[in-house]
Amino acid sequence: MLFRDLAGNAFPELGQALAGDAGALEVAGLSSDSRKITPGMVFVAIPGTKADGSRFIADAAEKGAALVVAAGSAENVSVPVLTVGNPRLFLALAASRFYGRQPETMAAVTGTAGKTSVASFTRQIWALAGLQAAMIGTTGVIAPGRSDYGSLTTPDPAALHALLAELSDAGVTHAAMEASSHGLDQYRLDGVRLAAGAFTNLGRDHMDYHPTVEDYFAAKMHLFDRVLPKGSPAIINADDPWSERAVKVARDAGHDVLTVGRNGTFLTLKRVEQKRDSQFAEISHGSEIFEVRLPLAGEFQISNALVAAGIAIATGVEAKTALAALESIEGAAGRLQLAGRAANGALAYVDYAHKPDALEKVLASVRPFTTGRVLVVFGCGGDRDTGKRPIMGEIATRLADVVIVTDDNPRSEEPASIRSEIMKAAPGATEIGDRHEAIAFAVSQLQQGDTLIVAGKGHEEGQTAGGVTRPFSDLAEVRKALEGISS
Numbered sequence: 001m002l003f004r005d006l007a008g009n010a011f012p013e014l015g016q017a018l019a020g021d022a023g024a025l026e027v028a029g030l031s032s033d034s035r036k037i038t039p040g041m042v043f044v045a046i047p048g049t050k051a052d053g054s055r056f057i058a059d060a061a062e063k064g065a066a067l068v069v070a071a072g073s074a075e076n077v078s079v080p081v082l083t084v085g086n087p088r089l090f091l092a093l094a095a096s097r098f099y100g101r102q103p104e105t106m107a108a109v110t111g112t113a114g115k116t117s118v119a120s121f122t123r124q125i126w127a128l129a130g131l132q133a134a135m136i137g138t139t140g141v142i143a144p145g146r147s148d149y150g151s152l153t154t155p156d157p158a159a160l161h162a163l164l165a166e167l168s169d170a171g172v173t174h175a176a177m178e179a180s181s182h183g184l185d186q187y188r189l190d191g192v193r194l195a196a197g198a199f200t201n202l203g204r205d206h207m208d209y210h211p212t213v214e215d216y217f218a219a220k221m222h223l224f225d226r227v228l229p230k231g232s233p234a235i236i237n238a239d240d241p242w243s244e245r246a247v248k249v250a251r252d253a254g255h256d257v258l259t260v261g262r263n264g265t266f267l268t269l270k271r272v273e274q275k276r277d278s279q280f281a282e283i284s285h286g287s288e289i290f291e292v293r294l295p296l297a298g299e300f301q302i303s304n305a306l307v308a309a310g311i312a313i314a315t316g317v318e319a320k321t322a323l324a325a326l327e328s329i330e331g332a333a334g335r336l337q338l339a340g341r342a343a344n345g346a347l348a349y350v351d352y353a354h355k356p357d358a359l360e361k362v363l364a365s366v367r368p369f370t371t372g373r374v375l376v377v378f379g380c381g382g383d384r385d386t387g388k389r390p391i392m393g394e395i396a397t398r399l400a401d402v403v404i405v406t407d408d409n410p411r412s413e414e415p416a417s418i419r420s421e422i423m424k425a426a427p428g429a430t431e432i433g434d435r436h437e438a439i440a441f442a443v444s445q446l447q448q449g450d451t452l453i454v455a456g457k458g459h460e461e462g463q464t465a466g467g468v469t470r471p472f473s474d475l476a477e478v479r480k481a482l483e484g485i486s487s
């Protein structure tokens, strides 16, 4: 591809250069990571959160970069360096032009909690409606014949567009993806051609990255005010304290706002009846009323299911088909996933709640069907928002009967000091640093009617401490403990 075709016309500051020799350069690809540059590629130098990409221009040139795009000029470099105002946006739009193909119908979902679940449910509804559907998110990529373990919630633009092209080539026509606040703030989604956008809720998260909650909300809202094409359906959970503001942003941006939930008008939740590990909901759409048995525990899953059904309907699935599909939906990996039952019938779940609102919701949502005690095992990640630690300690103490504080990816921090920050707000909790032992202890305490929640890691397959990631799965540990196997 010629550089002028890669660059497109969204960057008038490149005008002169595109008309000259640089525009006619044949380019072999693009990356914002100098370590991934091979001969003929374009290196986009990004002023990042940790490093300034322009420090690596010489490295990229040495590796054979044909051209460099950066925020400023550079001296003593053997390759042309072109300047753009926003290199992150350039990377996103250029990656989309380079790879070109995307599934025709794409939806992105943002919000503090529920993104992975909504993306997963949307994929399943589309698939049950007979469409070739995929999801991209925290748990990885799932598509017909494909299941890759994930890392970032929203991949960087070059990886994302390479993936979208692969999915499209494999026949995928529908894809649901998560839009994290980092992803939106860093323009990772700007080259994605979206047919619909969705919002679940807003709570405390990523206070290590966003200076204020307002800033965090504003980042989430870029899905509506910047990325989603004007006039598209915006599906919004109407039952969150931030819903009204999200609706306003989406309306002001000229979208077709469709609200769902108890206060929703597109899909209205009339009634919910909690069963032990499923729930029954009455949902109205237009003049019709649908009765749906959702085979998942947790009232928050109804909210996620409604957002997903809203996306599916807004992108062409009949309401009847979308709502019927909810009856055979599976939870996303590690989201209030039933790991097993003790011999006495007590239930043990694995859940990805690693932030206050999620912990609060998950503990509250198992209470209605728990006749005994609620037990929780959890920790807080290292090198992440430290403010959430006492908040989560308080929530666990208030909502669970037995609290066990353990490690959850301490990363570079001292594990004991993370635990002590939680313990300060969790009087009566038991502290067991080793997560394997903490889970075994919790399982050994289970009595008839009890429910255990092992929170924080969900689908994760490792425990990171001191720079090393060791294989670790909450699901496997709970199952081992339930079988009484010690290792």
Ligand SMILES: CC(=O)N[C@H]1[C@@H](OP(=O)(O)OP(=O)(O)OC[C@H]2O[C@@H](n3ccc(=O)[nH]c3=O)[C@H](O)[C@@H]2O)O[C@H](CO)[C@@H](O)[C@@H]1O[C@H](C)C(=O)N[C@@H](C)C(=O)N[C@H](CCC(=O)O)C(=O)O
Residues within 6 Å of the ligand: 032, 033, 034, 035, 045, 046, 047, 048, 049, 050, 051, 052, 053, 056, 138, 151, 152, 153, 154, 155, 156, 157, 180, 181, 182, 183, 186
């Ligand atoms: C804080 C953060 O979001 N960092 C992400 C961000 O990095 P950055 O652009 O700020 O880059 P940087 O590390 O400052 O480096 C600047 C530039 O120098 C480049 N570089 C660096 C070294 C070198 O030798 N050569 C070189 O060219 C880097 O590639 C980069 O382009 O952009 C990179 C590319 O997209 C991401 O890989 C990186 O994710 C890091 C690994 C990360 O941990 N991110 C997490 C916090 C994250 O993004 N999480 C969200 C939300 C999770 C959720 O709640 O669901 C997600 O979407 O996953």
Ligand SMILES: Nc1ncnc2c1ncn2[C@@H]1O[C@H](COP(=O)(O)OP(=O)(O)OP(=O)(O)O)[C@@H](O)[C@H]1O
Residues within 6 Å of the ligand: 111, 112, 113, 114, 115, 116, 117, 118, 138, 153, 178, 200, 201, 300, 301, 303, 304, 332, 334, 335, 336, 351, 352, 353, 354, 357, 358, 359, 361, 362, 458
């Ligand atoms: N609608 C919701 N409201 C509140 N809590 C929820 C909701 N949906 C899920 N949760 C809780 O949040 C956890 C994470 O859910 P999910 O993975 O679907 O969200 P996410 O937005 O993708 O999170 P992350 O940003 O961590 O990837 C769940 O395990 C559950 O505890």
Ligand SMILES: N[C@H](CCC[C@H](N)C(=O)O)C(=O)O
Residues within 6 Å of the ligand: 354, 380, 381, 382, 384, 408, 409, 456, 457, 460
């Ligand atoms: N996307 C989140 C996941 C956190 C999961 C939890 N297990 C932890 O390690 O804190 C993050 O990287 O902050």
Ligand SMILES: [Mg+2]
Residues within 6 Å of the ligand: 115, 116, 137, 138, 139, 153, 178
């Ligand atoms: Mg997620």
